[in-house]
C-alpha cells in the first residue's frame with residue numbers, strides 16, 4: 263500500500279470527543295489527488311464522476327479546485343434531475359435509462375428555453391431513444407443525447423472490458439446518430455467511449471509480477487484497438503455533419519492513456535479524489551488515501567484480535583477479498599478469512615511479537631473502503647479535516663436523504 267503522508271495518529275486526537283463509526287475526508291490529501299488528476303489529464307478538461315463521490319458538498323468543492331474540472335457525470339436519472347435542481351450545470355448521465363417517470367422529471371431541465379442546466383442522456387440503443395423521444399414529445403422537451411460506444415477488446419479469447427454498450431461499429435453508431443438527428447425531441451450532444459479495462463484493472467499489484475505483465479500486455483494491445491475505434495467513429499460522425507460538443511472517455515486508472523487520445527475532448531475522474539484501496543496498484547498513479555473511516559473496538563476476544571462495531575461495507579464488483587475494506591491504522595491489522603468484514607462486527611487481527619499493537623475496547627481502528635463513493639452510502643456525513651484541523655461535517659447523499667440505487 264502507498265504510504266500516506268498523513269500521520270493517522272493525529273486523527274485519534276482530533277476526533278477524540280466524537281463517536282465512531284465515522285467517516286473522514288482529508289482535504290489536503292484530496293487536493294493532492296486533484297493535482298494528480300490534472301497532471302495526468304494533460305490539458306484536457308475533467309468531468310467529475312459522482313458515483314465515486316456521492317456528496318454534494320464534496321462535488322462543489324472539487325469543482326472549485328480548478329477551472330479544468332468541468333461538468334458532472336452522474337449515474338442515475340433521478341440524481342441528474344436533483345443535481346440540476348441543486349444548480350449543477352452540464353450534467354451527463356453516464357448510463358442509459360428506461361425510467362419514464364425520471365425522464366419526465368428531466369424534461370423540466372431539457373426544454374430549449376433552459377440551456378444552462380442542461381442534462382445529457384446516455385444511449386446505446388433504439389429502445390432508450392424511443393422512450394426519451396416519446397416523453398420529450400409529450401412534455402415539449404428536447405433531450406440532449408450522448409452515444410455510448412463499446413470500448414472492450416477481444417484478445418486471446420478473453421473479453422477484455424465490460425458488458426455494457428452493444429454499439430461497436432461506425433455503421434451502428436451512424437444509424438443511431440441519424441435517428442437522433444431526425445427526431446425533434448432529441449439532439450446529439452456527445453459521444454462516450456469508456457475503456458473500463460484500462461481505467462478499472464490494476465496492473466501493478468504487489469506479488470503478482472506475472473499477472474501484472476500480462477495485464478499490461480493486454481492493455482497495450484487493447485489501447486491500440488480503443489484509439490482506432492474511437493477516432494474512426496468520431497471522424498465518421500463529423501464527416502456526416504454531426505457536431506459533437508464533447509467526446510468523453512476514461513476514468514481514474516486510465517487518465518494518461520485517455521487524455522493522450524486526440525479524438526477525446528474530455529476525461530472523467532471520480533475515484534481519484536477519495537483514492538480508495540482498489541486504486542493503490544496502478545502503474546504511475548500517485549494518489550493519497552483522502553477518505554477513510556473509523557470503527558470502535560467493542561470487544562477483545564483474544565489478545566491481538568480486536569472486534570469492532572460495524573465494518574461490513576464491502577464494495578461492488580466481482581466478489582473477492584480485494585472488495586473488503588482495508589484496515590490501515592494502527593498498521594499491520596488484517597481481517598480474518600472466516601469472518602471478513604461483518605454485518606455488525608468486524609474482528610481485526612494484529613501479529614503478536616516485538617512491535618505488537620495493543621488496543622482496548624473504546625479504541626478505534628481506521629479503514630479505507632475498497633471503492634470510493636460507496637463509502638458515502640454507509641455514512642450520513644463526512645468529517646472534513648484540513649491543515650490538521652477538523653472543519654466540520656459535509657453531508658453525503660445518504661445524509662441528504664438521497665438514495666439512487
Ligand SMILES: Cc1ncc(COP(=O)(O)O)c(C=O)c1O
Nearest residue numbers: 311314456513514530531532533
Ligand atoms: C462511464 C464511466 N466513466 C468513467 C468512470 C470512471 O470513474 P472513476 O474515476 O471513479 O474510476 C466509470 C467508472 O465505472 C464509468 O462507468
